[in-house]
Amino acid sequence: MSERIRRAPRQAEAERNDRALLTAAREVFTLDGTHASVAAIAARAGVGIGSLYRRYRTKEELFQHLLSLSLDQWIEAAERGLAHEDPWEGLVHYITTSIELSSGSLGALANTMALTDEMLARSNQSDELTGALVARAHAAGVLRAEVTYIDIALLIEQLGKSPLVEQLTRQGRTDLVDAAANARARIIAIALSGLRPAPERLPGHPPGEELFHERWVQREAPAGDR
Structure with a gap:
């Protein structure tokens, strides 16, 4: 038996474990926020904690990978939205897809981890595509003139979370989850x-980019807080 044949089942199992870990990480993070424990993620994924640490050296590394995957998914959703013939339906596709990805839950990661240059580049690409979707909808007259791409991003963040569904899930009220x-x-x-x-x-004025982006910038704590 060749080494490639022997390696295939192990590689397939590792890929399954990784998918389970990422799904579990998103679910646990949605419920517990930045306090989500590595042990809870591993337990939810049905793998040993050793398997998690073999794939991700730290919780930050796991969340970095989770955010990177989400950026890729947002970019794909925006590109599909722009490919849609109807500007409104294209915008709706992007918004609803991003909401389904529960991207809103990842907002709590802001300022908790370092962003790599690649992540920043993908974030900028996502912003540009969202801006293009909004500009196209404006040009077609199907979107409020005063709505900006930051409004759309913040809307997705808010609707990506569902406190009611999360509460019922935490309480084990499966009888009410469908209604929620x-x-x-x-x-x-x-x-x-x-x-x-x-x-x-x-009401008010359009939110500035600093409201959405600046909170991701890590800053040193004041000397008295160290």
């Missing part, structure tokens, strides 16, 4: 309809 998911779908549809052009102006 249905209510969430309605709320998302209501929010999307609010993006359509309307005579009423939105």
Whole structure:
């Protein structure tokens, strides 16, 4: 038996474990935020903690990989949205797909880990594609004129979390989860309809990029807090 044949089952198992770990990490992080423990992630994935540490040396490394994958998924969703013939449907595809990816839960990772140059480049690419989706929708007259790509990004972050679903899941109330998911779908549809052009102006002023991006910049704590 060749080494390649012997290695194949082990490689397949490692890939399955990695997929399970990433799924578990997202689920545990959604429920527990940055306090999510490595032990809880491994247990949810059904693998030993040793398997997790063989793949990811630290929790930060695991979350970095999770965020990198999410960036790739957001970019793919935006590219598919731009490929859609209808500007509104393309924008809706991007928003709903990003919400389904539960990207909102990852906002709590801001300022908790270092961002690599590659991650920053992918983030910039994602921003540019989102901006292109918004510009196209504006040009077609199907999106409120005052809505910016930062508004869209923050909307996705807010709707990507569902406190009600998370609470019921944590409580083990499986009898109510379907009803909560249905209510969430309605709320998302209501929010999307609010993006359509309307005579009423939105309150306040458009959020600046610093609100969305600056919180990811790691800064040294004041001397008194060290």
